[in-house]
Amino acid sequence: IEEALRQAQKIEAIGQLTGGVAHDFNNLLMVISGGLDMLDRQTDPARRRRLMDGMVQAAQRGASLTRQLLAFSRRQTLRPEPVDVALQMGGMRELLDRSLRGDVHVEFDFPDTLWPVEVDPGELELVVLNLAVNARDAMPNGGTIVVRGENLPDLNDEQIVGDYVRLSVVDTGVGMGPEILSRVFEPFFTTKEVGKGSGLGLAQVHGFATQSRGMVRIRSEVGQGTSIELYLPRSHRVPPKERHLIDLN
Numbered sequence: 001i002e003e004a005l006r007q008a009q010k011i012e013a014i015g016q017l018t019g020g021v022a023h024d025f026n027n028l029l030m031v032i033s034g035g036l037d038m039l040d041r042q043t044d045p046a047r048r049r050r051l052m053d054g055m056v057q058a059a060q061r062g063a064s065l066t067r068q069l070l071a072f073s074r075r076q077t078l079r080p081e082p083v084d085v086a087l088q089m090g091g092m093r094e095l096l097d098r099s100l101r102g103d104v105h106v107e108f109d110f111p112d113t114l115w116p117v118e119v120d121p122g123e124l125e126l127v128v129l130n131l132a133v134n135a136r137d138a139m140p141n142g143g144t145i146v147v148r149g150e151n152l153p154d155l156n157d158e159q160i161v162g163d164y165v166r167l168s169v170v171d172t173g174v175g176m177g178p179e180i181l182s183r184v185f186e187p188f189f190t191t192k193e194v195g196k197g198s199g200l201g202l203a204q205v206h207g208f209a210t211q212s213r214g215m216v217r218i219r220s221e222v223g224q225g226t227s228i229e230l231y232l233p234r235s236h237r238v239p240p241k242e243r244h245l246i247d248l249n
């Protein structure tokens with residue numbers, strides 16, 4: 001019975017997933033096909049430009065949705081290896097700058113020696129990218145995002161025991177109230193406009209953290225900001241020096 005229930009839940013989740021994504025894609029395709037239709041009849045250069053910008057944006061959102069979805073469905077096949085988080089984050093600077101706006105900046109705060117952690121490096125990058133984009137969206141008037149790494153020796157928590165690295169992404173944005181906080185890890189829960197948010201970001205972050213034998217905690221205050229904290233297990237292996245990054249193109 002347990003197994004049958006799990007199976008049923010899985011099928012329901014897959015149904016939700018495909019339904020939600022089909023809906024988002026449909027909206028984006030409507031923007032593009034409707035835009036092309038109007039473009040055909042529009043002669044004013046400024047209006048044509050605006051239409052085209054809108055279509056490019058819709059296409060980019062579609063691409064980003066696909067990326068998130070792929071990351072989400074890859075969950076089962078995470079390949080943990082020793083990762084130097086500070087090095088990895090340093091390599092993400094350009095990617096982050098490209099994903100943020102001019103009035104949103106990223107600062108890194110790492111100790112001289114941060115322990116290596118045992119995670120899937122590609123997935124870690126997607127997770128941090130997700131968190132940075134959420135932080136950006138929470139700061140409509142701009143601000144600073146701090147990405148912080150800390151060694152936490154001999155952690156003795158209800159959920160995890162041992163040596164952990166805490167990787168936090170901190171913003172000074174709008175924050176979240178209890179009703180939102182209690183739902184953020186649900187797949188497809190989003191407060192963003194249709195087409196802007198997939199609601200998969202934090203579900204993916206949660207999946208990544210638990211599958212890496214760590215956990216994720218959120219501290220947030222309305223009007224003050226949010227700190228998303230990933231607890232990742234210390235690795236006792238030596239990480240490689242060079243890394244490839246997510247290819248955004």
Ligand code: ADP
Nearest residue numbers: 134135138190191192197198199200201202226
């Ligand atoms: P999405 O970003 O596509 O909406 P997520 O799962 O990443 O999906 O986030 C779910 C919701 O959680 C967001 O719509 C937003 O309401 C809230 N949220 C996430 N991160 C933050 C943050 N840093 N500050 C405020 N709210 C946030």
